[in-house]
Amino acid sequence: MLEYLWIGILNVVTEPMNLLMLFLSIVIGYIGGAIPGLSGTMLIVILLPVTYSFEPAAAFILLTGIYSVTALSGAFGSILLRTPGTPEAIFTTYDGYPMAQQGYAGRALGITIISAVIGSLFGVFCLITLTPLLANVALSFSSPEYFALAFMGLTVVASLSGKDILKGLIGVLFGLMIATVGMDALTGTLRYTFNYTPLTSGIELIPVITGLFALSEFIKRSTESHNLGNAIKVVKTKLFEREIFKKIRGTIAGTSVIGMFIGILPGVGATTAAMLAYSETVRWSKKEEKDTFGKGNPKGIAASEAASNSAGIGTLVPLLSLGIPGGATAAILIGAFILHGMQPGPMLFNSDPILMYTIFAGLLISNILMLFLSTPFIKIFEKIIKVPYSVLGPLIVVLCLIGTYTLRNSFFDVIIMVIFGIIGYLLERFKFPLATIILGVVLGPIAESQFRRSVQMSDGDFSIFFTRPISLTLIVVSIIMLFLPIIMKYIRDRKVNKVDNSA
Template structure:
C-alpha cells in the first residue's frame, strides 16, 4: 500500500509539461540510438549523459532511464527489417524477425517485437517496484562484511556469465579494480599512484572512462574493420499488415515467461539483455510445439527475445537502486549519472530520496506507454536512423564523447582520459577481452576496499565467516567463479574423448 502511495506521488510529479517532454525526448532519442547499428544502449546513455547536467536529479535520471528503456526496443527495428541488430541484445530478435520480413510479414515481426517489448518492459518494471523496496530495507541491515561479500559475488557473477571467456573477464575485472586504486585512499587519504598529478587525486573520473570504453572503443573497432566504408542496407519495401489483437493474445504466455526470465537474468551483474534474450529464446524453443520453425520466422521467437531484453532493464535496476551494484553496462552508466547528481545508489537512496526513486519507477511506466505509441506510429520512420552513413556518424560520436567527457569536471584532462580508455578498450576488444568487467571493477572497487578494510578493523578476517549471510554470499561467489572453469575443463575433456 505504501509502495502504491509512493508510486502515485511519483506519477503526480510527472504530470507536467516538462517531465512529459523529457520522457518523450528520452524515448525518441533511445529508439533512434537503438536503431543505429553500432550504438549500444550503454553507449547511448553515456553519450547523452551531459544533457542531464542542467536538469534536476530526478529529471536527469528519468531522461537517461527512458533512453535506456527505449534503446533496447530500437535495436529490434533494424534487426527485423534489415537483419542488422541495432543493439547486441537484438541479435536474437533477428533470428526469427528477419525471416518473417523475408516471407513478406514485416508487419507481424514489427508488431510482435513492439508489443513484446512493451509487455516485457511492464513485467520488468512491476518486479522492480515490488522487490526493490523490501530488498533495500534488508540491505540497510547489512554489515560491511555482507557488503564486501555482495560486491565479490557481483564480480564473480560477471566472470561466470562470460561463458567461454571467463579468464579474460577475470583479467578485465582485476584491471578495473587496480585502476580504481589510483587516487586518494578512501580510508586514510594516502595518495596512491597519482605521480604527483593533482588531477589524479580523485582517481579517474567515471564518465570519461565509460564513454571511452563503451563508445570510442566501438568506433575504433568500426574504423578498423572497414565497417565505415560499407553502404547502409536498405530496408525491404513491401508493406504487410500488423497482427490483430487475437494474434498478440496467442503470444501472451511466451511474453510473460520471457519477461520474468529477462528480469531475473537482468538482476545479475554483467548479464544484461543479450544473455537474457538468448536464454528466453532457448526456453521458448524447448517449450514450443514446433521448435523446428524457430529461426525460420516464428513469432514466438521474436516475442521471447524482445520481451526478455526489455524486461532486463527493470531487472538491472534492482541491484543498482537497492545495493549500488549495476546489473548491466547501461546500469553502470546510470550509477555514474546518479553520482554526478550527488546521489549515492544503494539502500539509503530509498530512505533519503524516495521521491527520486518513485518518480523514476513511475517514469518507466510512462516511458513504456510512450514507447508503445511511438512504436506504432513510426516503426518505418525509425529505420531511417540505420541509413545514416558511418563516415558521418562516427565524427559525431567523437564530438559527443569529447564534450561529454569535458562537461563532468570542465577538464580537458578528462577528454584525454576518455581517448586513452577508448584506445585501451579497442585493444582489449579486438583481442576478445570484454570491457564491461573493467567498468564493474571500477564501480565496485571502492565498495570492496572500504568494506574489506572496515571488516578487518572491526573483527579481522574471521568476521567474514562469522556472519552467516556473508558466508553464504562468499560461498556463492566462489562457486560462480569456479563453476565456469570446471565446466570448461569438462567440455574440453569431452571434446578430447570424442
Template sequence: MLSNILLGLETALTPITLAYCFLGVFLGTLVGVIPGIGPLTAISMLLPLTYHLDPTTSLIMLAGIWYGTGYGGSTAAILVNIPGTTSSAISCLDGHPMALQGRGAAALFMTSIASFVGGMVGIILLMIFAPTIARYALGFGSAEYFSLMVLGLVAASAVSDGPVAKALAMVTLGLICGTVGIDLYTGDERLTFGILELSNGIGLVPLAMGVFGIAEVVANAQSGTRRQFDRKSLSLRSMQLPRDEVKRSIMPILRGSGIGSFFGALPGTGPSVASFFAYALEKRISATPERFGKGAIEGVTAPESANNAADQTAFVPTLTLGIPGSATMALMLGALTIHGIAPGPKLLSDQPALFWGLIMSFWVGNLMLLVLNIPMIGLWVRLLLVPSRFLYPAILMFIAIGTLTLHNNTFDIWLVVGFGLLGILMRWLSFPAAPLLLGFVLGPMMEEHFRRAMLLSRGDLATFIERPVSATVLALALGMLIWGVISHRRAARSKQLSTAQD
C-alpha cells in the same frame, strides 16, 4: 492501498503533471540515444527549473529523464555498438550482432517490450514492498555488500566468450583502474603518477566511451567496408520475431525484472550492476551458451528488463531511507530539499500525495515511452544507412561533447583517447571488454565495504562467513566459479572431439 493508488492517480493525471512527465521521458529518451551524456548531465541542467515548479511535478519530470534514458540508452548500444548509458553497455554484446544480421528493428522492439515489462514489475514491487524492501536493505552490512561484489566479479567471467583467464585479467585491470585516485581512508594518492587530474579517480564515462566507442569506430573505419543493409529490414514488419525467440524471451524478461528490482533497492548498486548480473545469469543457465555474443535475444531482453526495473526500485532507498544509491538519485534528493521536504521513513505518511503521485507517474511515463519508442524504431534503425564518412565523425563528436560536459575538463578527453587505444589493443588480442567495465564498477565498492567490514570486525575475516546472508552469497559465488571451470572444460573437450571427427 486502493486509497493510496487513487490519491496517486489524482496527482499524476493532472494536465500540468502529464505535460512535464512527457517532457521528462522525451528528454530522457533523447539523452539516452546520444552516447556519453547520460541522465546526470540532463538532470543537472534542468534542476534550476524545479525552483519554479511544485515538488511533485519537478520530481516527476526528473524521474522521467532518469528512467527514459534506460529506453534510449540501448538504441546506440544496439545500432552502433556504443552504449548511450553505462547500464546499457551489456546490450552491445548481443544487440549489435543482431543489428549486423539485419535484425536491428527486432532487437529494438524487444528492448522496448522488455524495458516496459521490467519497469512494470519494478513499479508493482515498489508499491507493495517499499517498506519491507527498505527495512531489509537497511539491514545489509558491509560484509553482505562485499559478498555481493565478489559474486558480481565471479559472474563477470561468464559475461564473455573465450578463456576464463582473459576475462579474469580484464576484471583485474578494471579493479586497478578503479583504485586510481585519493584513498578515502588514508588520504594518500594511488596510481596517479603525479598527475593532478587523476586525484579524483578515473570516470566511468571516459572508460566506457573509450573502450566501446572509440574502439568500435576505429575497427569499422579500419575495415574499410561499408555495411550493407536490406531496406526491408528497416520496416515495421521487420520487428516481428520468430515465435521460438518470443518464447525464449519470456522467462529472461521475468528473471531480469526480479534481479533488477532487487539490486535497484540496494543503495550503491543500481541498474548497471543489475544488467550485468542478469546477463551473466542467462548465459550460465542457458542450454546453448555459445549463442551469447552472436545475437542471442536473451542477451538483450534480460539486461534491459533488469536495468529498467532497477530504475524504478532505486527510489526505495532514496525516498524511504534518504540514502541516494547514485549521483543521479542524489540530485533527486536535492530537488526535494530545495522545497524543504526531508526524505526518509516519514515521507510516506507526511507527503502521501508526492510519494504515490510519483509512483503512479511511473505507470504513465512507461506507457508514454512505449508509445513513443515503438513508432520511432524505424527512424532509429535508419541510422545504419548514414554513410560512414558522416556517421563516424558525428559519433566521435557526441562522445567528446558528452565527456567534456560531465566535469568541463579537457583531461577527460585524453582519458577517452587513452582508453580507446586500450580498446583497440584488446580487440587485436581478443580480450573481452565487458569484464573490464564490471571490474571497474564493482571494484571501488568492494574495496570500501571490505575495509569497513574489517574495521567493524577488528580484522576478523570470519565475519564474512558468520553472517548468514554473506555466507550464502559467497557459497553461490564459489559454486558459480566451479560451474564455470567445469563448463569451460566440457566445451573445450567437445570442441576437440568435433575437430578430431572432422
C-alpha cells in the same frame, strides 16, 4: 493505497503542468539517453536548477520520468550503432548489435522495448506495494554482505571470458587497477596519480565505457572499407513476436527480480544489475546455448534490459521510504527534495502522501507510454543510420566528446576516453573480452571499500565474512559458481575417456 494511487493518477492526467512535464520527461529522456556519454543522472543534474520554480509534483514527474526513460533509450544506440547511450546499456550491445548486423535490428529493438517496459513496470509495482518490506531487506545488509555481493559479481568473469579465461582474468584485474586510481575514499591517500592533479579524482566510468566501445568502434570502422551494403538495414520494429517472447519471458521475469533486488541496495546501481543479470543468464543457460551469447541471443538483450530498468526504479525504494539514496541519481533527487523544502523518508508519506503517489503514478504512466512512443522515436534512428558512416562516424565522436566533457567539465576525461578508445581497438584485434574490464571498473570500488569497512568493523578479524549468514551464503554460492564449470568439464572429460576406453 489504491485510493492514494488513483488520486495520484488524476493529478498527473488532469493537471496541465503535470501532463506537460510527463511528456517532456519522455522526449528529453529519449534524446538524452540515446546520446553517447550522457545519462539520466547527468540530465537530472542539468535540469535540477530549472525545476526550482516548478510545483514539487511537476518537478519530480519530470526528473524521475527522465531517469526512467533514459534507462531504455540508452539501448537504441547500443543496437544500431554499437554506441551505448548509458552505462548499463553496454550489456545490451553484446547481443543487440550482432543481431542488428545479421539483419534483425527490428527484432532486437522490439525485444529491448518489451523487456525494458516489463522490467520498469515490475519495478514500479514493487515501489508502490512493497517499499517498506524491500527497504527492510536492504537495511539488513552491511559491509560484509556488500563485499560478498561484489565478490559474486567478480566471479562471473568466467562467463564473460568465452573460451579464454586467462584473457578474462587479465581484463578484470586491469579493471580493478583502474578503479584504484585517485584518492582513497577512506584514508585520503593518493594512489597511482604520479603527482598529476587530474588523476586525484580518479578515472570516471563513462569515459572508459565511451572509449572502449564507441570510440574503438569508430576507429575500427575507419580502417575498414566504407561499403554501404554492409550497413545495418533497420526493418520495422517488431514489438511482439510470439515465438521470441516465449523464449525470453522466463529470462525477463527472473532478471526483473534480480534487477529490483540489486536496485534497492544503496550504491550498487543499474549497471551492476545489468551485468549480473546478463552473466547469470549466460551461466544458467544450456551448454549448447552458451556459445550463442555475444552473437545475437535474444535472452542476452532481455536480461540486460529487464534488469537495468527494474534496478533503475529499485534505487528509488530506499530513497522514498527511508531517505537513503540507492545510487548517484537518487542522491541528486534528495537534493531536489531539499531544494523544494522537503526531506524524503517515512515522515514524507505521512505529511504529503499525495505527492508520493503522484510520483508513483507519473512513473507508471510514463512507462506505459514508452511502449507506444518508442517506435516513432526509433524512426529517427532509422534515418540516422542510413547516413554514410563517413558522416555519421565523426558526428558520433563529437557527441561522445561533448557527453564525456560535460560529465565533469574536464578535458582530462576526454583524454581518458581517447586513450581507452585506442586500447579497446587494439584489444579487440586480439579477441580480448572488453566486458571483463568493465566488470573490474564497476565492482572494484564496491569490493574494496566494503572489504575494508568490514575488516574495520571486526577489528581485523576476517571471520566476519563467514559468521554472518547472508555474506557466508553469497560467498559459498560464488565459489561454487566459479568452480562449477571446471568441475563439470572434468566430469564430462572423464565420461568421454571412459567411453573411449570401453570402445
